[in-house]
Amino acid sequence: MRSDGRRVDQARPVKITTNYNKHAEGSVLIEVGDTRVICTATVEERVPPFMKGQGKGWVTAEYSMLPRATSVRNQREAAKGKLGGRTMEIQRLIGRALRSVVDLEALGERSITLDCDVIQADGGTRTTSITGAFVAMAIAMDKIVRERNLNRFPITDFLGSLSVGIIQEKPCLDLNYEEDSKAKVDMNVVMTGHGKFVEVQGTGEEAPFSRQELDALLALAETGIQEMIREQALALGPIAERIKGASHAARS
Amino acid sequence: MRSDGRRVDQARPVKITTNYNKHAEGSVLIEVGDTRVICTATVEERVPPFMKGQGKGWVTAEYSMLPRATSVRNQREAAKGKLGGRTMEIQRLIGRALRSVVDLEALGERSITLDCDVIQADGGTRTTSITGAFVAMAIAMDKIVRERNLNRFPITDFLGSLSVGIIQEKPCLDLNYEEDSKAKVDMNVVMTGHGKFVEVQGTGEEAPFSRQELDALLALAETGIQEMIREQALALGPIAERIKGASHAARS
């Protein structure tokens, strides 16, 4: 049993509030336990310079934590005048993961920026951001498809993410902050609705891990992420059907 | 009648949710119409270098907007690598205003940082931040007073803020974004519970204003701000009584 009473293979409760922001083309407030992230999707009718003239779109992400998202206040990166390494690593990860399920040709020369702002942190902020950003992106995509009459839905599969780790020799799913601090091995996994891996990032700074441990962690992640994807589908309602259709088409 | 149906002397509905963040010593989500700001108060047992050894505390503020708080996405200041002039101006204003009702000697050598993060903007973000930050600060002060056994409550009066402006020759209270864009004169006013002025910042870039217009704007602000202060007192419950006590003591 874990400190908050969960089983080792049990994720925290998830709550996804769609259309949380009145300005953004897509938005959610996602809560996984006490971790809360606002994800907004912004559509712009232009692509970055390195993508120009290829007839393809672009998806990118930015990540930030409010100073008091954590138990000790963090100095703002805007005040420091630069982004930290952790922030850059996370926002590169989010963007890369989302692009893996986007059909950039179908999107056309426009870009979607996913802003993931952590308003309260309790472990798993990067995986929660990915899961939430996917939903915000899907809402924005649906808006584009309807307003611009795209002939393909530009999302090819669902995408969810969770962390796993080894605490006192036991592989556990979805670590909270307290658990994360004690874990010897920490792994973030991103998977598609069809159960393929998009990102596997495992780190054993405290203690290297064996192949068997790796296998156990991946198995936990697989089950947990499919549960996250079911929550995404519920939150998306009819849009979920469009993703499933596009996903089916992409595979046939 | 205004575009959203309000009378010229009518502020938008206010909603103050206290203890919105589980980590901060004080926190609120404040909503004034569609403007939503998270204010957290962080207490630290140290003061900035220029205040050291004086036996006095310090109160300061930081302000930021999420990129998609606005209808068009703004680039993050952390990504630009510097704070803009508007941000600095606003956070200096918030800090200065709050300090005007704090008894820094009573606070002792500790500091309170108020983080005001606008998660959705629709005009009046700086005045809403001041009104919300006051409540977050009061909650944090109450915690300090109880935990450290201070012998004076370090807040000497309530503090609220609203904007006023002239739209099509008519002085109006609490402009939303659309109104703010059309206003010829724009003024932010900060006042205490006892009806004194802490800040008066009026700007007539579009059209200079006469003394009579100035008088009409100040009158609107006075009434509106007292209403905001009544909302603060409701949200604070028993803490409001402590402020009133301290305020009474400070004046006798």
Add this chain to the structure above:
Amino acid sequence: MRSDGRRVDQARPVKITTNYNKHAEGSVLIEVGDTRVICTATVEERVPPFMKGQGKGWVTAEYSMLPRATSVRNQREAAKGKLGGRTMEIQRLIGRALRSVVDLEALGERSITLDCDVIQADGGTRTTSITGAFVAMAIAMDKIVRERNLNRFPITDFLGSLSVGIIQEKPCLDLNYEEDSKAKVDMNVVMTGHGKFVEVQGTGEEAPFSRQELDALLALAETGIQEMIREQALALGPIAERIKGASHAARS
């Protein structure tokens, strides 16, 4: 009586030396007591990106202090690698104030940058900058009007500025540095030649102020600023007549 022997309603002596710089299109050295500011106006035949294609001009300002303008040396902002909040606040104020008396359509798609460099500071550097920058701008405008044959003089009124404050309960005009440090309330006022307000920025961080005090301060400012405007007119000679003509035309 004040520490330098002035009456409460008496400003310090003003001296405006025009054409102080041989390169700039307009320039002055303005001295208000021991506060000395070099103001230069630079005309460029282009406008910032956000103003392009509107057929209108732009006026902006930058403000800086030499490191030893003050009694203790200040580190250069160029060495720190960023502009401070105070600098940004002041240069935004100067630009906004000047634009309030400029007919941007009459100016046409060109921009004027006013550089206000404080070479010696003794209180009132922002109000002195505004008063001096107006004169430098007027000289540059006159040059543009003559060289480009504009059919309207693009300045619609005079513009002057002074500070006022409350020292030991007494409202006083034009505070020097020593007075400014002791003042409980500090207010900067910008007014036009026709006696309208362009900016009113009053701050009571040390002690909130009542409506009566505010009224007394505004009255002092009104009289003092008209005196500053008379000095501007003397310094400008024949150009002053052109401003009066344009001002009269703009009102009829």
Add this chain to the structure above:
Amino acid sequence: MRSDGRRVDQARPVKITTNYNKHAEGSVLIEVGDTRVICTATVEERVPPFMKGQGKGWVTAEYSMLPRATSVRNQREAAKGKLGGRTMEIQRLIGRALRSVVDLEALGERSITLDCDVIQADGGTRTTSITGAFVAMAIAMDKIVRERNLNRFPITDFLGSLSVGIIQEKPCLDLNYEEDSKAKVDMNVVMTGHGKFVEVQGTGEEAPFSRQELDALLALAETGIQEMIREQALALGPIAERIKGASHAARS
């Protein structure tokens, strides 16, 4: 067969030149194919502020590429004024990986900084940096142990790294730049001499990967990395024996 004639399970030739720099406490020039990295280890008798007073040491890394390490010249990060996200991600990875085999207590309150400067790049610069930095660190550790009479050798195991990826459906070991550009899946693996995983970072931005593919990639990495570790041992000579001794002691 691959474009350079290698088998899918064949790494490029490795060459490790020790003591390449006369100033550093440890240094190598490591070449893996045409990828060349200078790794230097700097020992300092102090630790970063967050480690002070714990009686433990610290190991950290910095990574950079010369502007013309690549076929197209890259602008220097020093000229841009900030480190890019890729650089930060890589140097965090190198530091974390090295620390996993360091006994920080045995090291004592001193720090080792590994500088990895890529002077020519042809794929695999981060894995080559880890493999080379390990050798430079071991040389520096040996120097510390001898000069300060430490009673334990502070390295607990060997550490090597290689990339693997899927090119045209085929899992391949040690991708060069051309292969890396074409790979659908790209994975960097760091392992110890005892065959445990320290980092597994797999990315399928172009195409998600199945569990079987992941298994095949990990198997390739395991074999290849043990070969890299044999090269490290050869280059280290007698120091290799000390690592083996410490490694053995740590496990018994």
Add this chain to the structure above:
Amino acid sequence: MRSDGRRVDQARPVKITTNYNKHAEGSVLIEVGDTRVICTATVEERVPPFMKGQGKGWVTAEYSMLPRATSVRNQREAAKGKLGGRTMEIQRLIGRALRSVVDLEALGERSITLDCDVIQADGGTRTTSITGAFVAMAIAMDKIVRERNLNRFPITDFLGSLSVGIIQEKPCLDLNYEEDSKAKVDMNVVMTGHGKFVEVQGTGEEAPFSRQELDALLALAETGIQEMIREQALALGPIAERIKGASHAARS
């Protein structure tokens, strides 16, 4: 004959106004032709970290140009967020040159910062800054000697500077901006009152120069700089005698 009627060996008129700034420990406004520089000397009772505990003082310089010191407006380095290469090169030169005639032991553990701010530029701003900064420094030194009862005057010799260059094959003294733009060879020379060289910086980017040309330029510089030093002595009055005394003592 040169464009402004001077002989090839004739410097422009020099004017040195001492005590130009009421706050600084030493200050001048120096004018060499139309080049005008304000030099202030700031004394602080501390030295930079790398000089601590050596019982010696430090002298350093900063250099800047007002944006409109030149015929085309330059962007402020504070706005750009960094110092340019030219600025750094010049301020390093000024500091180094001044230190060559300062007895840092006699100065004791305190530092003098020379701020050289060019308010109008017409060629020779760095040499004018050196000549002016020497005078400001001497005034500040005299103040220190008197107030702290130093037993040696910490300046060991006079120090002046001028530029020389080759225009249309002719070596010329003290180039103005127009001449500087046309010069094939440009050289800045700093010399002591006793005729020794402190800095010789000659550049032939446009055309390499022969040994004979170099000799002719040095001869011109020698004569011109001694004239500058006579002007310094006149401006310094009795302080000049103290420098001469210290200079004599240092040589016997």
Add this chain to the structure above:
Amino acid sequence: MRSDGRRVDQARPVKITTNYNKHAEGSVLIEVGDTRVICTATVEERVPPFMKGQGKGWVTAEYSMLPRATSVRNQREAAKGKLGGRTMEIQRLIGRALRSVVDLEALGERSITLDCDVIQADGGTRTTSITGAFVAMAIAMDKIVRERNLNRFPITDFLGSLSVGIIQEKPCLDLNYEEDSKAKVDMNVVMTGHGKFVEVQGTGEEAPFSRQELDALLALAETGIQEMIREQALALGPIAERIKGASHAARS
């Protein structure tokens, strides 16, 4: 006799390895004693904005030291977020020196960037960079001439550089780091193959120098630099002949 046994007029051994980098259009590893610099030349078919449309090319340089090029580790300028004054001064010098022997018209509208990265420092890094960068540039020029069929070889003369200095009253050639630290006078000289001066930068911060000392230093530099140029010619082989041809043509 000097600490490393050299005569006062003897430079350290020089070794120039051409084509050290497989990507760059020209490259060398140059070693002068223990000072080692990688110089790469990058050709781009564009010029900086200020050179556009003039039908001329541009040559520029960047300089950097690896953190552990020196006996004490230096913080990276990329990590500090800005280039230091020394770096900027050196890279401006290298670029200026190289341009003095380039026929920018013959080069055409393209630019060459010389990156000089010091991988090990032992005095004379800037002069070694100039000597090495010249060779890298010549190789790149030869490539341009052949590939673009230029009708003139765009280099008009050889260019070499060495330092000289006064150690214990003795003028010496090519100071190593230990000597440089003790030298009272330090001078960097850049000369052409025809024996003309391109840069003379002498500094006597520790002790001003007389005209006779200056003459002795220049004489040493002249002889030493011609020796460096002979080494360049050997390293360049047939390309050296093309430079001689162009140099002869430029003079007739």
